[in-house]
Amino acid sequence: MIFRLTIKLSKKIEIAPLPVIQFDENRNPILEWNAHLFTAQRTQYIILTNTASLYSILMYGRGITNDKSFVREALSCMHEFMIIDGNKEIFENVIEPESQMIYFSKIIDRRVSGSMNDFIFQAKLYLSEGHKQPFDVSFMLNESPMSYLNYSKPKIEFRKLYLTKDGESPGDGQIKNNVIYIKDVRR
Numbered sequence: 425m426i427f428r429l430t431i432k433l434s435k436k437i438e439i440a441p442l443p444v445i446q447f448d449e450n451r452n453p454i455l456e457w458n459a460h461l462f463t464a465q466r467t468q469y470i471i472l473t474n475t476a477s478l479y480s481i482l483m484y485g486r487g488i489t490n491d492k493s494f495v496r497e498a499l500s501c502m503h504e505f506m507i508i509d510g511n512k513e514i515f516e517n518v519i520e521p522e523s524q525m526i527y528f529s530k531i532i533d534r535r536v537s538g539s540m541n542d543f544i545f546q547a548k549l550y551l552s553e554g555h556k557q558p559f560d561v562s563f564m565l566n567e568s569p570m571s572y573l574n575y576s577k578p579k580i581e582f583r584k585l586y587l588t589k590d591g592e593s594p595g596d597g598q599i600k601n602n603v604i605y606i607k608d609v610r611r
Contacts, residue, residue, distance in 0.1 A: 425455045425456075425457075425519070425522045425523055425525065425526050425527070426445055426451075426455065426456045426457065426526075426527045426528075426529055427457050427458075427459055427472075427494075427495075427498070427526065427527070427528050427529070428445075428456070428457065428458045428459070428475070428528075428529045428530060428531045428532065429442060429458075429459050429460075429528055429529070429530070429531070430459070430460045430461065430531060430537070431530075432460070432461045433459055433460060433461040433470065434528070434530075436461055436485070436488070436489075437488060437489065437490050437491050437493075437494045438489070438490055438491075439490075439491050439528055442528055442529055442530045443528075443529060443530070444529055444530050444532060445527055445529035446532070447475075447532065447533075452518060452522075453474070453475065453476035453477070453585055454474065454476075454514065454518045454519065454582075454585050454586060455518065455519065455522050456474065456475040456476065457472050457473065457474055457475065457498075458472070458473045458474075458475055458531050458533075458536055458537070458540060459471065459472050459473075459494075459498070460473075460531075460537075460540050460544065461485055462544045462547075462548070464547065464548040464551040464552055465551065465552045467484070467485075467486070467551075468484065468485030468486055469482055469483065469484060469485050469547070469551070469558060470482070470483050470484075470485045470488070470494075470498075471540060471543060471544060471547065472498055472501070472502065473536065473539070473540050473543065474578075474582060474585075475533065475536055476581070476585055477573070477578050477581035477582040477584070477585055478536070478539050478543075478570050478572060478573060478578040478581065479566055479578040479579060479581070479582035480540075480543055480562060480565045480566060480578060481501055481502055481505045481562050482547060482558035482559070482561050482562045482565070483497060483498065483501040483558055484558060491526075491528065495523075495526050499519075499520075499523055502515060502519060503515050503520075504559075505559055505562055506519075508559065509563070509566070509579070511582070511583070511586075513586075514582075514583075514586045518586065535572055536572070538572075539570055539572045542570070543565050543568075546561075546564070546565060546568065547561050547565065550564060565578070566578045566579040566582075567579060
């Protein structure tokens with residue numbers, strides 16, 4: 425599992441300078457996350473964003489002072505949020521088994537960091553104006569159409585990453601929560 429950190433966050437958790445781990449097409453895209461530290465109304469937050477789908481999770485940055493506390497909090501927030509969001513299966517089958525080997529790297533894709541900056545702008549607005557909690561804001565961010573995804577929503581793209589393996593869907597698109605995804609709709 426890879427966490428690609430911004431310089432600001434890597435300095436906070438004291439692991440700067442970071443190496444560069446290049447993108448590998450053979451690696452499962454669900455296991456590659458970007459993280460950025462930002463402040464809204466004098467409170468630190470960290471946004472975790474999946475590189476391929478832009479699926480994002482907000483968490484508090486307070487108390488995170490080293491790499492161990494970052495990984496512990498990040499995985500804990502991922503687990504909690506994915507259960508609530510209906511992606512428990514993804515966490516338990518893909519992320520949790522791979523969470524024993526964590527690598528840190530610099531963010532290498534400027535398009536992803538630009539999308540994260542868009543999310544941070546939205547999050548600051550929701551957190552300060554709407555007085556929302558980080559998980560509430562995460563739900564809103566994952567429903568935002570993004571140009572990086574051809575105006576699809578991160579939540580949908582994240583689910584597609586799990587369902588699609590070499591172009592095939594397990595069980596013909598049927599997943600455990602009884603949702604059937606129809607690929608081709610005639611008009």
